Amino acid sequence: MYADMVTARYYEERLQEEYLEGKQPKFDISAGPIPGELHLAAGQEAAAAGVCAHLRDDDTVTAPHRPHHVAIAKGVDLKRMTAEIFGRETGLGSGKGGHMHLFDPEVNFACSGIIAQGCPPAAGAGLAAKKRNTDSVAVAYLGEGAIDQGGFLESLNFAAVHDLPVVFVVEDNDWAISMPQERVTDVESAASRAGGFEVAGVAVDHDDAVAVYEAAREAVGRARDGNGPTILSVQVHRRMGHFMGDPESYRPDEDREAATERDSIERLAADLRAEGVDDEALAAIRAEAHDRVDEAIEWAKGEPNPDPEAAYEDAFVNPASGVTDTEPDFDLAETGGEER
Amino acid sequence: MSRAIVEAIGTEMRENEEVFYMGEDVADYGGIFDSTQGLLEEFGHDRIVDVPISETAYLGAAVGAAQQGMRPIAELMFVDFFGVAMDQIYNNMAKNTYMSGGAVNVPMVMTTAVGGTYNDAAQHSQTLYGTFAHLPGMKVVVPATAYDAKGLMHNAIRDDDPVVYMYHKRLMGLGWLPAPDGPKTPVPETDYTIPFGRADVKREGSDATVVTLGLHVHRALDAAAALAEDGIEAEVIDLRTLVPLDRETVIESVRKTGRLVVVDEDYRSFGLTGEIVASVTDEALDALEAVERVALPDVPIPYARSLETEVIPGATDIEAAVRATR
Numbered sequence A: 001m002y003a004d005m006v007t008a009r010y011y012e013e014r015l016q017e018e019y020l021e022g023k024q025p026k027f028d029i030s031a032g033p034i035p036g037e038l039h040l041a042a043g044q045e046a047a048a049a050g051v052c053a054h055l056r057d058d059d060t061v062t063a064p065h066r067p068h069h070v071a072i073a074k075g076v077d078l079k080r081m082t083a084e085i086f087g088r089e090t091g092l093g094s095g096k097g098g099h100m101h102l103f104d105p106e107v108n109f110a111c112s113g114i115i116a117q118g119c120p121p122a123a124g125a126g127l128a129a130k131k132r133n134t135d136s137v138a139v140a141y142l143g144e145g146a147i148d149q150g151g152f153l154e155s156l157n158f159a160a161v162h163d164l165p166v167v168f169v170v171e172d173n174d175w176a177i178s179m180p181q182e183r184v185t186d187v188e189s190a191a192s193r194a195g196g197f198e199v200a201g202v203a204v205d206h207d208d209a210v211a212v213y214e215a216a217r218e219a220v221g222r223a224r225d226g227n228g229p230t231i232l233s234v235q236v237h238r239r240m241g242h243f244m245g246d247p248e249s250y251r252p253d254e255d256r257e258a259a260t261e262r263d264s265i266e267r268l269a270a271d272l273r274a275e276g277v278d279d280e281a282l283a284a285i286r287a288e289a290h291d292r293v294d295e296a297i298e299w300a301k302g303e304p305n306p307d308p309e310a311a312y313e314d315a316f317v318n319p320a321s322g323v324t325d326t327e328p329d330f331d332l333a334e335t336g337g338e339e340r
Numbered sequence B: 001m002s003r004a005i006v007e008a009i010g011t012e013m014r015e016n017e018e019v020f021y022m023g024e025d026v027a028d029y030g031g032i033f034d035s036t037q038g039l040l041e042e043f044g045h046d047r048i049v050d051v052p053i054s055e056t057a058y059l060g061a062a063v064g065a066a067q068q069g070m071r072p073i074a075e076l077m078f079v080d081f082f083g084v085a086m087d088q089i090y091n092n093m094a095k096n097t098y099m100s101g102g103a104v105n106v107p108m109v110m111t112t113a114v115g116g117t118y119n120d121a122a123q124h125s126q127t128l129y130g131t132f133a134h135l136p137g138m139k140v141v142v143p144a145t146a147y148d149a150k151g152l153m154h155n156a157i158r159d160d161d162p163v164v165y166m167y168h169k170r171l172m173g174l175g176w177l178p179a180p181d182g183p184k185t186p187v188p189e190t191d192y193t194i195p196f197g198r199a200d201v202k203r204e205g206s207d208a209t210v211v212t213l214g215l216h217v218h219r220a221l222d223a224a225a226a227l228a229e230d231g232i233e234a235e236v237i238d239l240r241t242l243v244p245l246d247r248e249t250v251i252e253s254v255r256k257t258g259r260l261v262v263v264d265e266d267y268r269s270f271g272l273t274g275e276i277v278a279s280v281t282d283e284a285l286d287a288l289e290a291v292e293r294v295a296l297p298d299v300p301i302p303y304a305r306s307l308e309t310e311v312i313p314g315a316t317d318i319e320a321a322v323r324a325t326r
Ligand SMILES: Cc1ncc(C[n+]2csc(CCOP(=O)(O)OP(=O)(O)O)c2C)c(N)n1
Pocket: A065, A066, A113, A114, A115, A142, A143, A144, A145, A146, A147, A171, A173, A175, A176, A177, A242, B024, B053, B055, B077, B081, B084
């Protein structure tokens, strides 16, 4: 867990540096080596590591628009994920998906940039597991801002009715872009949504990776044993803006400071020290994580950009039956239109 | 362009208590694409309303409030998110007037950001002009300049029908997404309306007619400038609204030039380009010497820069298309 968390944190620090290249002093989103928007998850690592620690490769995870920490904890191929974020040919999606749309079928990881829309496919993965009589489970990650969305509420009901092995992990970082939770919901914790659906609902406080781990053991276990879905709400913190370049003018300074004071990684390190793990061992884990990240980023940056012609491929896996040739060929002059 | 839009909204809100604005991040943030900058300070959270991320609920609520005679403006942050709320949009907002035999009407505006060119990939870069124009019952507005944006917004809010107002992110003048110079036109301080269904000839020419809208008006103008160096005069028509659609201006122009190029940032098949070509062939087949379509090649919008640039039409693609009609 500690290794996943420090990997995720350092990975995003490095991405941030790379992302800002070419965007300084004036921030232009379409400049620099990393295309598009970038949503980072510093402060949310415990929710990823604590839950994914219980998952196998055949378990499914669907992540939202802020996916890197979850992807790392789920074991997504770090190099190919990085290549995808840089828009390279050898990326997970051949450069077509990008940072909000990471797919690694090897470890059953998928994404959606549309709020709460990873929930229905997670229920579908749960349905498949149930129909096939396997004990794999599905985990849908969403933010607290997503708990009002039909995609979540409908999937929750669907999973409840069919006792599907699904865990809905709500990463509650208090903010949905500029909207503080209290302005848009009347519940303190997403876990209280569970009551109306008669599913289990658990809330875990403040960045405690061990507590997340314990709660997730129960939730994932419940799903694996065929006892239906759980909402697991984890209080995390958004240490940065919603996306890179977010001026956060709507956010009180105290709130931002409070979010950075609490640190799940330091808290876990303290717990580990209390268990007798020495600083040297922790430093070694960190060093190894940093090496892995640096190596992935260096590798990805050396990979080729996709050939423009590749843009026309992959809309279908079976193009022979799926793609109509739409080359422009309507030229009246050539077909004799001029003569009339 | 965003300032012109906000000015129109502010004026209408001042003059009519029934006008209010709701959407995600429209209050304290001022709209991700600056669509409501400064309005919170004047009108407060009661009239500039942040909503939960629940497009079905708040877009549907706008329909309900509009049917009560209010004049809501509801913002869908990116047009790509229409999917989660499409039922409210095309089964209620767009159809209630017809289904009631005209007994009820829905005087609301749905604003939404469209377009790519900044590598935000398949779920955040679409224009979907064709989707909204295809489904009957909503007027569809796509401004290309600040002047048009303001006049069209005044008109949209005052219109008694539902209006979908689609602004291209790259035209808004955002600090983080530089706009070309074209949309930065002078804007009168007073209010004025631009009627729907009247296309604007943004450049006159006798050799070819280029029909487009939104960001691509500016790309077409760049292409026209390049072509003029070779003595080819392209006429650039900005449709400004898709519903109602000013077919006459297009046909008239084609009768003059004989050559038609339709440019669209939306998908090629079943969309705007086909519609314009069909309209011209219906009415003026005899005048047509050549036709070219420039649009997205029926694939989702890719993320990597080399791929996105390949599929989204640029000025050189438009230039080549005009040359191909010769
Ligand atoms: C259906 C839909 N509506 C709106 C958005 C725009 N959007 C992207 S992230 C976001 C806020 C999400 O907040 P939350 O779920 O709390 O996750 P967080 O960003 O805090 O991790 C919004 C409104 C979207 N992507 N999809």
